[in-house]
Amino acid sequence: MNDLFLRACRREPVDRPPVWMMRQAGRYLPEYRAVREKADFLTMVGTPELAVEVTLQPVELIGVDAAIIFSDILVVPQAMGMTLSVEEGVGPRFHQPLRAPADFRGLRDPSPDGDLGYVLEALRLARRELAGRVPLIGFAGAPWTLMSYMVEGQGSKAFTHAKRLLVEDATRAHTLLARLARAAGEFLAAQVAAGAQAVQLFDSWASALGPRDFREFALPYLAEAARIAAAAGAPVIVFAPGAGWALEAIADATGADVIGVDWQTDAADARRRLADVPVALQGNLDPSWLYAAPAVIRERTHHMLDAFGGRGHVANLGHGIHPDVPPHHARAFVDAVKEWRAS
């Protein structure tokens, strides 16, 4: 059993850091695209056998040290009653975003076992099929990120609608964020009960908030979701890309075991800033560097590993892998981690 990933999450000594990649089960793999040709994205997410098939692909094809369940952060709003679609080239979309007060009243609090049981089933099945080869990670979207999508309806540059809600009706925003914190936290706890050996909270749209708003609308709810999840006993990873300035505050408020570092943040700086805090760090190669030749990928990866210094580090990209990266470049990244030793 390869338990490097779990040991690194707990900051135990390891021969070398474990490695996995955000979006490692994804379009850059021809084997993923073959499954995707037979079923659309939401069918894949909703069908445990298909989700597990692609979850295992990067373990077998790329050699990563952890599997992350194939799913989507928007399954939680969907379970709250919102209609989700994912169109090729457009991305995920809620066709009736939350705008008027009445839109908010229609939401229900999801039951992990009922509304999201298909994700738990996929985790149970994945855990069985992994048979101890590598640990299995579950995940959920963080409250601010989920709320942004629910209000905006889709990805956005300025998140105008979501930010208007914060300034025009902060109370309504706080009420929804509190519900989402409980929903995300309980969903993660249920994922651990179903077999996830670690869980990650993605606050993907943290970058849409300035420091004052991040502290008011994102951090407390990220912390509450992490707290509920942590009670289930597995390591909790928190990743808020675009909020690299807040690493200390995130570590402090969430009590997470592992803090994700985005690729815009200097790795050595992150390590130095959190030197006295008992957390592991995860990240942070710029995914664009996987376009480079394998020798360059190797040099950049070793440079990044040197900066983190080995112990208490989960090697990863600083964002999801781009869909047009050649699979052998992803392997070059993973192999570069595997051959590295702390000097």
Add this chain to the structure above:
Amino acid sequence: MNDLFLRACRREPVDRPPVWMMRQAGRYLPEYRAVREKADFLTMVGTPELAVEVTLQPVELIGVDAAIIFSDILVVPQAMGMTLSVEEGVGPRFHQPLRAPADFRGLRDPSPDGDLGYVLEALRLARRELAGRVPLIGFAGAPWTLMSYMVEGQGSKAFTHAKRLLVEDATRAHTLLARLARAAGEFLAAQVAAGAQAVQLFDSWASALGPRDFREFALPYLAEAARIAAAAGAPVIVFAPGAGWALEAIADATGADVIGVDWQTDAADARRRLADVPVALQGNLDPSWLYAAPAVIRERTHHMLDAFGGRGHVANLGHGIHPDVPPHHARAFVDAVKEWRAS
């Protein structure tokens, strides 16, 4: 003559900070939209009388302490021979982006007086019509940002093509960046000669680069453009949104008189980090806060002014004003600055 803006750029004592807004001549003003109905965006940019008309609007209607010439950062690549269009809802677009080596060979080095003479003419005319009421600002795009657009062809989330160029053919990228640094710097110097009393370099896509790449591909060329511009004798403002982590490095490398601070960066933090550096700071209210009620705008603006502390501060937004902000909210921001006094 209201010279608050120039005094603040030079860190001289002022009764209160000057205020202007990025994109202050823009779609949020009905008077701008009235001009825009008669002429498309590029016609407005290319016709000095129209450019000057909208340049003066925020001085007269909103009461800002500086005018910035109405233009676009992409006039430089256009002057280098690239065909630019601006479509409603799509934004600016180069229909033949730089991809193959041959695409790069077709570029010429622009002459400010020839290819960009219409911008200089607009500056001369604006300066005359302002008649000393407030100072006039010129601007240009920074090399990395211009190159991203030229390679990408349009705005982008991941800037895949531009970043591929950096990893696949760094030499070609450096060669183009050096040409753009000279073009942008000489264009700014020519703007000063034509009447601009300060100039700003916009590195709008700094956020697309991680720290190592920013230091290699953005900062040296930003510095070179700033150096050439500074020789013309007017204050130079440098703004690299998304690179708040690099404020010290930007101040050090560019020698700029004023460093722009984006809204994602904490104002008090920025002030503290640059306390010992002889630069003024510009910014940084989150433009989304202009959606709030005027009383809230006032509170947020005073909070921001307190954080910067008055001296050596040019009040501004931390990004361009959103097109759907009511004009009286923009005025509430400007008025809040005008009534503030350092405590």
